[in-house]
Amino acid sequence: MIEIEGLTKRFGAFTAVDGVSFSVDKGEVVGFLGPNGAGKSTTMRMLAGFMTPSAGTARIGGHDVTDDAVAARRQLGYLPEGAPTYPEMTVSAFLGFCGRVRGFRGKDLDARIAAAMERTQLEGVRLQPIETLSKGFKRRVGLAQALLHNPPVLVLDEPTDGLDPNQKHEVRSLIQQMAPEKAIIISTHILEEVQAVCTRAIIIARGRLIVDQAPDELAARGPDLDTVFRTLTMGDAA
Numbered sequence: 001m002i003e004i005e006g007l008t009k010r011f012g013a014f015t016a017v018d019g020v021s022f023s024v025d026k027g028e029v030v031g032f033l034g035p036n037g038a039g040k041s042t043t044m045r046m047l048a049g050f051m052t053p054s055a056g057t058a059r060i061g062g063h064d065v066t067d068d069a070v071a072a073r074r075q076l077g078y079l080p081e082g083a084p085t086y087p088e089m090t091v092s093a094f095l096g097f098c099g100r101v102r103g104f105r106g107k108d109l110d111a112r113i114a115a116a117m118e119r120t121q122l123e124g125v126r127l128q129p130i131e132t133l134s135k136g137f138k139r140r141v142g143l144a145q146a147l148l149h150n151p152p153v154l155v156l157d158e159p160t161d162g163l164d165p166n167q168k169h170e171v172r173s174l175i176q177q178m179a180p181e182k183a184i185i186i187s188t189h190i191l192e193e194v195q196a197v198c199t200r201a202i203i204i205a206r207g208r209l210i211v212d213q214a215p216d217e218l219a220a221r222g223p224d225l226d227t228v229f230r231t232l233t234m235g236d237a238a
């Protein structure tokens with residue numbers, strides 16, 4: 001469902017993502033790890049079509065993210081870093097807007113909004129402007145937007161960032177529930193999260209892919225996953 005080959009992004013003389021290649025099949029949840037500035041968000045932005053690669057290719061469901069961008073985006077739910085745009089909109093209006101942009105109307109749109117709000121537990125704040133919500137609720141609005149069209153591919157940039165422990169648990173359960181039917185990439189700094197929900201762990205450092213392994217195999221390289229991660233990436237923070 002996701003195929004990345006030699007994906008590269010340069011900002012002037014600086015190479016943020018450097019020849020990254022991997023693929024993700026339906027049923028896989030890939031944990032995307034790396035120190036701050038490793039190139040995780042840049043890779044995800046290229047996958048989502050928000051940034052053009054300098055070299056290499058990325059395909060979503062067989063559609064190139066640059067040459068066949070609309071078809072690629074139809075297959076993709078993307079949760080960007082940070083809070084959703086249009087902070088003055090209410091949760092319900094924002095999800096309605098996102099759904100209409102995706103071409104849904106009437107009862108179908110209403111049902112999709114209701115289902116996305118239920119999955120992300122947003123019903124209680126549906127009429128509240130996004131800017132008045134706490135960080136965790138804003139993340140969940142972003143997640144609801146990514147689920148509206150029930151896409152086969154999800155690219156989620158730090159989906160549990162800012163959530164309280166109960167909500168982290170809920171979002172991880174939701175990812176696990178959806179996993180059999182989808183190809184999912186999540187970036188995270190929480191290593192336990194990778195062991196809890198991911199079938200594979202990919203580590204990037206300085207823009208390069210250095211590990212692509214099952215979380216248990218990765219953890220078995222040392223006393224624990226934390227130590228293994230530090231050993232592999234020490235000195236790589238940008």
Ligand SMILES: Nc1ncnc2c1ncn2[C@@H]1O[C@H](COP(=O)(O)OP(=O)(O)OP(=O)(O)O)[C@@H](O)[C@H]1O
Binds near residue numbers: 035039042043238
């Ligand atoms: N638009 C841009 N212009 C210039 N440099 C950029 C731009 N976007 C990202 N970078 C740089 O590219 C590198 C990779 O950034 P990126 O946000 O992809 O890292 P990350 O792995 O997601 O980090 P974090 O864990 O902190 O979110 C960083 O050094 C960053 O400063």
